[in-house]
Amino acid sequence: xxxxxxxxxxxxxxxxxxxxxxSLSDKLGNKFDDIKIKEVGxxxxxxxxxxxxxxxxxxxxxxxxxxxxIGESWPMTKERAYFEAVTLRKHGxxxxxxxxxVYHFDRTMSLIGMRYLEPPHIILRKGLIAGIEYPxxxxxxxxxxxxxxxxxxxxxxxxxxxKVSVAEFCGNVxxxxxxxxxxxxxxxxxxxxxxxxxxYLDRDAEAVREDxxxxxxxxxxxxxxxxxxxxxxxxDLHTGSIMVTQESTQVIDPEFAFYGPMGxxxxxxxxxxxxxxxxxxxxxxxxxxxxxxKEWILRTIEETWNLFRKKFVGLWELxxxxxxxxxxxxxxxxxxxxxLVQNKYLTDLFHDSLGFGAAKMIRRIxxxxxxxxxxSINDPSKRAGRERRALELAKLxxxxxxxxxxxxxxxxxxxxxx
Amino acid sequence: xxxxxxxxxxxxxxxxxxxxxxSLSDKLGNKFDDIKIKEVGxxxxxxxxxxxxxxxxxxxxxxxxxxxxIGESWPMTKERAYFEAVTLRKHGxxxxxxxxxVYHFDRTMSLIGMRYLEPPHIILRKGLIAGIEYPxxxxxxxxxxxxxxxxxxxxxxxxxxxKVSVAEFCGNVxxxxxxxxxxxxxxxxxxxxxxxxxxYLDRDAEAVREDxxxxxxxxxxxxxxxxxxxxxxxxDLHTGSIMVTQESTQVIDPEFAFYGPMGxxxxxxxxxxxxxxxxxxxxxxxxxxxxxxKEWILRTIEETWNLFRKKFVGLWELxxxxxxxxxxxxxxxxxxxxxLVQNKYLTDLFHDSLGFGAAKMIRRIxxxxxxxxxxSINDPSKRAGRERRALELAKLxxxxxxxxxxxxxxxxxxxxxx
Ligand SMILES: Nc1ncnc2c1ncn2[C@@H]1O[C@H](COP(=O)(O)OP(=O)(O)O)[C@@H](O)[C@H]1O
Ligand SMILES: Nc1ncnc2c1ncn2[C@@H]1O[C@H](COP(=O)(O)OP(=O)(O)O)[C@@H](O)[C@H]1O
Ligand SMILES: [Mg+2]
Ligand SMILES: [Mg+2]
Ligand SMILES: [Mg+2]
Ligand SMILES: [Mg+2]
Ligand SMILES: [Mg+2]
Numbered sequence: 001x002x003x004x005x006x007x008x009x010x011x012x013x014x015x016x017x018x019x020x021x022x023s024l025s026d027k028l029g030n031k032f033d034d035i036k037i038k039e040v041g042x043x044x045x046x047x048x049x050x051x052x053x054x055x056x057x058x059x060x061x062x063x064x065x066x067x068x069x070i071g072e073s074w075p076m077t078k079e080r081a082y083f084e085a086v087t088l089r090k091h092g093x094x095x096x097x098x099x100x101x102v103y104h105f106d107r108t109m110s111l112i113g114m115r116y117l118e119p120p121h122i123i124l125r126k127g128l129i130a131g132i133e134y135p136x137x138x139x140x141x142x143x144x145x146x147x148x149x150x151x152x153x154x155x156x157x158x159x160x161x162x163k164v165s166v167a168e169f170c171g172n173v174x175x176x177x178x179x180x181x182x183x184x185x186x187x188x189x190x191x192x193x194x195x196x197x198x199x200y201l202d203r204d205a206e207a208v209r210e211d212x213x214x215x216x217x218x219x220x221x222x223x224x225x226x227x228x229x230x231x232x233x234x235x236d237l238h239t240g241s242i243m244v245t246q247e248s249t250q251v252i253d254p255e256f257a258f259y260g261p262m263g264x265x266x267x268x269x270x271x272x273x274x275x276x277x278x279x280x281x282x283x284x285x286x287x288x289x290x291x292x293x294k295e296w297i298l299r300t301i302e303e304t305w306n307l308f309r310k311k312f313v314g315l316w317e318l319x320x321x322x323x324x325x326x327x328x329x330x331x332x333x334x335x336x337x338x339x340l341v342q343n344k345y346l347t348d349l350f351h352d353s354l355g356f357g358a359a360k361m362i363r364r365i366x367x368x369x370x371x372x373x374x375x376s377i378n379d380p381s382k383r384a385g386r387e388r389r390a391l392e393l394a395k396l397x398x399x400x401x402x403x404x405x406x407x408x409x410x411x412x413x414x415x416x417x418x
Numbered sequence: 419x420x421x422x423x424x425x426x427x428x429x430x431x432x433x434x435x436x437x438x439x440x441s442l443s444d445k446l447g448n449k450f451d452d453i454k455i456k457e458v459g460x461x462x463x464x465x466x467x468x469x470x471x472x473x474x475x476x477x478x479x480x481x482x483x484x485x486x487x488i489g490e491s492w493p494m495t496k497e498r499a500y501f502e503a504v505t506l507r508k509h510g511x512x513x514x515x516x517x518x519x520v521y522h523f524d525r526t527m528s529l530i531g532m533r534y535l536e537p538p539h540i541i542l543r544k545g546l547i548a549g550i551e552y553p554x555x556x557x558x559x560x561x562x563x564x565x566x567x568x569x570x571x572x573x574x575x576x577x578x579x580x581k582v583s584v585a586e587f588c589g590n591v592x593x594x595x596x597x598x599x600x601x602x603x604x605x606x607x608x609x610x611x612x613x614x615x616x617x618y619l620d621r622d623a624e625a626v627r628e629d630x631x632x633x634x635x636x637x638x639x640x641x642x643x644x645x646x647x648x649x650x651x652x653x654d655l656h657t658g659s660i661m662v663t664q665e666s667t668q669v670i671d672p673e674f675a676f677y678g679p680m681g682x683x684x685x686x687x688x689x690x691x692x693x694x695x696x697x698x699x700x701x702x703x704x705x706x707x708x709x710x711x712k713e714w715i716l717r718t719i720e721e722t723w724n725l726f727r728k729k730f731v732g733l734w735e736l737x738x739x740x741x742x743x744x745x746x747x748x749x750x751x752x753x754x755x756x757x758l759v760q761n762k763y764l765t766d767l768f769h770d771s772l773g774f775g776a777a778k779m780i781r782r783i784x785x786x787x788x789x790x791x792x793x794s795i796n797d798p799s800k801r802a803g804r805e806r807r808a809l810e811l812a813k814l815x816x817x818x819x820x821x822x823x824x825x826x827x828x829x830x831x832x833x834x835x836x
Contacts, residue, residue: 154644159598160591162644167588170581177577180743189748212755219759223744226572226580227647325598326641330607337630341637 003109006078008064011037014049017111018060023104024113029055042123044069044369045076045255050116057118058103063110063255076174080255081110083172087257088114090232095147098140098249117243117250124249125239128276129283129373131293138303140249141242141269146311149262152232154326156319166229169258176226176258179235183363184222188215193368200384204391205366217398221355229259237268238360238371239276263352266308271357271394273301274414275364275373278390281418282377294418298411305353305407309346316342347405354401354410361394393417421527424496426482429455432467435529436478441522442531447473460541462487462787463494463673468534475536476521481528481673494592498673499528501590505675506532508650513565516558516667535661535668542667543657546694547701547791549711556721558667559660559687564729567680570650572744574737584647587676594644594676597653601781602640606633611786618802622809623784635816639773647677655686656778656789657694681770684726689775689812691719692832693782693791696808699836700795712836716829723771723825727764734760765823772819772828779812811835 009017014037018024028035034054041048041061045068049060063081067074085105092099104113127134154162186193188209196205208214234241235256243250277297280290320338321329332338364371365387374390377383393414397404404410427435432455436442446453452472459466459479463486467478481499485492503523510517522531545552572580604611606627614623626632652659653674661668695715698708738756739747750756782789783805792808795801811832815822822828 154641159595159644163588163591163594167585170585170588173578173581176581180577185746185749189746189751212752212758215749215755216758216762219745219750220762223572226577226743229645229647230641325644327637328603328607331603331633332637333607334630337633340630340634344634344638 003106006108006110008047009049009060009062009109009111011039011049014051014060017109018051021104021106021113024058024060027056027058027103027113028053031055041068045080052116057116058113059100059116061112061114076178078110080172080175081105081112082107083169083175083257084253084255085112086168087232087234087254088112090152091144091148091234091251091254094151095144098144098251100250100252117248117252120245121243121248121250122245123240124242124244125272125276125372127244128239128273128297129279129376131280131283131288131290133293133296134244134246134249134300136247137244137249138300138307141251142304142307142311144249144251145237145262145266145269145308146315149231149233149265150312150315150319152259153230153262153324155316155324156322157325158323159325161323162229162325165232166259169232172256172258175235175256176260179256180222180225182368183359184218184225187363187367188218191368194366195368195370196366197374197380197384197387200381201366201387201391204388208362208366208391208395211395213399214395217355218359221352221359221398224261224352225264225356228261231259231262232257233260233262233265234268235260235264237265239269239272240371242269261352261356263349263354264356266305266349266353267355267357268360269357270301270304270353271360272364272371273297273304274357274393275361275371275390277301277414278386278393278418279371279373279377282374282379282382282386298414301414302407302411305350309350313342313346350407351401351404354397354404358394358397358401361390362398365391365394389417421524424526424528426465427467427478427480427527427529429457429467432469432478435527436469439522439524439531442476445474445476445521445531446471449473459486463498470534475534476531477518477534479530479532494596496528498590498593499523499530500525501587501593501675502671502673503530504586505650505652505672506530508570509562509566509652509669509672512569513562516562516669518668518670535666535670538663539661539666539668540663541658542660542662543690543694543790545662546657546691546715547697547794549698549701549706549708551711551714552662552664552667552718554665555662555667556718556725559669560722560725560729562667562669563655563680563684563687563726564733567649567651567683568730568733568737570677571648571680571742573734573742574740575743576741577743579741580647580743583650584677587650590674590676593653593674594678597674598640598643600786601777602636602643605781605785606636609786612784613786613788614784615792615798615802615805618799619784619805619809622806626780626784626809626813629813631817632813635773636777639770639777639816642679642770643682643774646679649677649680650675651678651680651683652686653678653682655683656690657687658690658789660687679770679774681767681772682774684723684767684771685773685775686778687775688719688722688771689778690782690789691715691722692775692811693779693789693808695719695832696804696811696836697789697791697795700792700797700800700804716832719832720825720829723768727768731760731764768825769819769822772815772822776812776815776819779808780816783809783812807835 036052038050047062063078065078066072067076088102100115234254241253284290454470465480481496483496484490485494518533652672659671702708
C-alpha cells in the first residue's frame, strides 16, 4: 500500500499509514494489535495524533491545506509541515535536550512523526493557569533560545551557509504573512477578525487604533520582521508551544519558522509570561491569592533574560574563532572591544525583544487570537480589568523600550502597573 | 555552430558567437563585413567588448570564473553575470532612462549583450577627475536610486513577491562575501591585501585598525549588509559604475546586486563624490584651482540626497494604496502619521547612507582597491594629505552619523575638514 498522494488521515487510516513506514512501525516493535490512537490537536492549525502501543509510542502531526480552527474557507499551505520538520531537526541538533526527536517526515503527506511527550508533560500555558511552578523553566528556555538563535546566526555560520538556509525559508512566506497580519497589522486597524472583551475594552481597542506613536513603532518592528534575516527563529514561541514537567521542557510546533529577528522569539516567550502574570489575579480563589505564584513568574521572566544573555555570550566566546562571519577575531582582538560589541549586540536584542514581546501581548488582547490565560477568567469585567493593565504595560514597552536598560527595570514597570 | 558549453571569448570567436544569436546579429542588420570589435574592460572583474558595424552596435560583457585584475588565482563564480543581467532588466524596467537596455543574455556563456553607451559617454569618475560638471547628475542618479530602491522594497511589493526575489539573490553570495571582506573586514585588520600611501599614512592605517569605536560601528553595518533584505540594491554604485554625458546618465555593472540595505547604494554614490571632492586640490593646476568645481561637487552631493528624498517620498505617496505591505493605508490613515513614518524612514535611511558611504571611503584609502581620483595624484605626499582628510571625515561620519540631521550639516563637516 502506498500513500503517493496527499490525503488527510484519520484514526483508522493512520494505522494503515504506519504499517507502510518502517521507521514508525519499528517504534511499535511491528506489533499493531494493541495500538491506541487519539487525536488531541488543541492548536489552531493542525491535526495531532498520539499513537501508543505496548512496545512504543510516538506522535503524528499532519498539516491540512487550511487553518483547522477556521476551516477550508481559510486556505493555508500544507508545506508548513516541511518547514516545521526541517526546523525541529535543526533546532533539535543544536539543542537536543529541549526539542522532541523527529522519527519520520513525509513531505507528500505533510506529516511529521516525533517523540510522544508523555504525561506528566502538559502545555506550559495550562500549567501557568493552574499556578504550577517550574523551577527549571528559565534555565531550559534560555538554553533553547541561546543555542538555536546563536547557532543559526552569522555569529556562528559563514555567510554562505547562512544564505542557503535563508533562501530555503523564504518559502515559508505564507506563514510569515499570517503573522504579519495578525500581529503587526490587524490590531492597529478596523478588522473583522479583531475582538476584545466588549464593551469594557471598546475604548482601549479604539485607542490602539488611534495611537500614532504606537503605529510608528509597530511599523519599525514589522519591517524588521520581514527584512531582517538574523537567525532561524521558531516564529511562534508562546507558552502554548512549550510542553513541561518539573524536570523537562520541550519546544514544539515551529511551523512558523523562518530567518527573522531573534527578538521575535525571545519577546514571544517573555510577553506570554507577562500575560500569564497579569491574568493571575483573575484566577485567585479563597486560600490561594496567587501572590507567591506571581512572584515566581516575575523571577522567571528576569532569570530567562539574564540566563539567555549569559548563555548567548558564552556561546559567542566559545565559538569566536569559528567560521562565524560577524566578528572576525583579527578585528575584535582585545577584551575591551569584545565586551563593547557584545554589550551593544545584547542591548539591541533586548530592545527588540521588548518591542516584539509587547506586540505579541497587544495582539492577544485586541486581535483575532486570544490566550486561555485571560479567556478562562469567566467574569468579563474582571477579565477586562486584567487585560487593560497588560495592554497598558505593552503600550509602554513598545513605545519606550529603548529607555529600559535591564530586565529588572521591566519587572519594576510590571509591578507598578499590575 | 553552437556554444553549448562555457568558453571565454576573444575578439575573433565573438564574431562567430554573434552570428549564432539572432537578437545580436539582427542589431547589426545581419551584415558582418565591416564589424569592429574592441575589448575595453577597464574594470576589475570582467571582459567588455564594444561591437560596432555600419548598421548597429552593442556591448558584450562576459564574466570569467575568476577576478580579471588578479587572475585565475582568485576564483569568482561566473554566475555573477546572471545576477547582473536579472538586475539590469529589473532596474531597467523600473528606471528605463538610466539603465542600458539588455538585448541578450546567455547564462551558459555568462554573457550579456546590451546597449553600447556611445561617446561622448564616459565613466563618471573620469569626468570628475577631469573637472567636468554634469548639471543633471544629481537629478538622474536620485531618480535611479529612488525608483530602483523603492520599487524593489516592501513599500511597493507584497511580502510574497519580495521573498521570492530575496531567495533568488541569496545565490549571489560569493559577490556579497567579496564586499564583506574588502569593505567591512580587511581595512580594520592586518591583511596582505591592504595598501595605502606609505609611509605617509602608516600611522593613519594603524589608527583605523586600533579604533574600537570605529570597529563597533563597522560591525553594525556589516550585520545590516548581510541580514537586511530591504531592497534589490546595485551593490557597487560608485562613480566608476556610472557613464555620463551632459544629457545622459547610465548605471552599469550591477553584478554585486542582492537584497541588502538601501543605504549601501546611496552611500556608495555619495561617498565616492566626497572622495572626488577631497581629491580635487591634487588636480589643481595654474589657472584652474578647482575651487568652483569643488562647489559643484558639494552642490551635487546635497541635491542628490534632497532630490532622492523628495522622489522616494513621492513614489511612496503615489503607491500608498498599492500592494506594498509595509504601511497599510487602513493603519497609516492620517496625514500627520503618514508624515511621521516617512520622516522616520528617511532619517534612518540617511544615517545608514552616511555610515555605508563612510565605510566605502575608508576602504578606498586603506583597503585593497583604491580610486583613480587619488591614484592619479602623482606626488605621494600631496596624495596622502588629501587622503588623510577624506579619511578623517569618513571616520567622523561613521562614528557620529546619527547626530547629522540633514545633508547640509554633512556639507558643513566636509568644508571644515577639507
Ligand atoms: N510531541 C508531542 N507529544 C505530546 N503531545 C503533543 C506533541 N505535539 C503536540 N502535542 C499536543 O498537540 C497539541 C497541538 O500541537 P501543536 O504542534 O501545537 O499543533 P498546532 O500547530 O495545531 O498548534 C499540543 O498543544 C499538545 O497538546
Ligand atoms: N554598455 C556599455 N557601453 C559602453 N561602455 C561600456 C559599457 N559597459 C561597460 N563599458 C565599459 O567597460 C568598462 C568595464 O565595464 P564594467 O561593467 O564596469 O565591468 P567590470 O565588472 O569588470 O567592472 C566600463 O568602465 C566602461 O568603460
Ligand atoms: Mg500549537
Ligand atoms: Mg530531544
Ligand atoms: Mg502551530
Ligand atoms: Mg565596473
Ligand atoms: Mg563589476
